[in-house]
Amino acid sequence: MAFSNQIMALALVLSLSLALPSTLAGVVCEDLHINRCAFAVSSTSKRCVLESMPQSGGKLVPAYQCKTSDVVVENISDHIETEACIRACGLERKTVGISSDSLMEPRFTQKLCSPLCSKNCPNIVDLYSNLASGEGVFLSDLCEKQLTNPRRAMISLLSSGEAAGPVSSDVEAVAPSPSP
Known part of the structure; x- marks a missing residue:
């Protein structure tokens, strides 16, 4: 019974590490959800910006994507506001x-x-x-x-x-x- 609990715990840790690669690598703007993008700073100290995506297929709702800007922030990195x-x-x-x-x-x-x-x-x-x-x-x-x-x-x-x-x-x- 104890052995199977250890295997389950190991499987959970492994699946979390595979599911969250950007967390382990730091903040990558392109990997951020649009609700966390604005006012974030990447692991390379560049500001993340929320941009409107071009509409396709006649969508009425705005589509957004998170991008890395060229603006470098001094003394701040890996930060989600x-x-x-x-x-x-x-x-x-x-x-x-x-x-x-x-x-x-x-x-x-x-x-x-x-x-x-x-x-x-x-x-x-x-x-x-x-x-x-x-x-x-x-x-x-x-x-x-x-x-x-x-x-x-x-x-x-x-x-x-x-x-x-x-x-x-x-x-x-x-x-x-x-x-x-």
């Missing part, structure tokens, strides 16, 4: 095409800047810090403005020029030509 962080930061799992537009929405920014999100969800904070930076805004400044004037926080920062945008090394300063 928790449901607690998704809720705390005001996000949705089936998010296609993450952009900085959401930073213009006061309710979203309020949740993103809340201590529950900002102190406990470094992956999400890193993502939106990079998106804000791409707009020439520092997320910390945006969160500070959110406390004082939530409705106009992002607009205020964008129009004030408080955060400088990215500078290209290809642009040369043009000096005025000397007058004759």
Whole structure:
């Protein structure tokens, strides 16, 4: 009887190891279910993104697939965002095409800047810090403005020029030509 229990336990371990190869190899975006894709980071530190698949056969329901993006995340790998962080930061799992537009929405920014999100969800904070930076805004400044004037926080920062945008090394300063 004890021998058959050992065989059953071994068979269970073997079947689980065969059924979950991506778990053993780390996070592979293409292997993730669409409900776990958005806000995940692969074992190679690249962000996973949810993409719409082309429709075929006249389907009315949207079809999605999880893909590996080219965006590399520093200091984070093998990470699938928790449901607690998704809720705390005001996000949705089936998010296609993450952009900085959401930073213009006061309710979203309020949740993103809340201590529950900002102190406990470094992956999400890193993502939106990079998106804000791409707009020439520092997320910390945006969160500070959110406390004082939530409705106009992002607009205020964008129009004030408080955060400088990215500078290209290809642009040369043009000096005025000397007058004759």
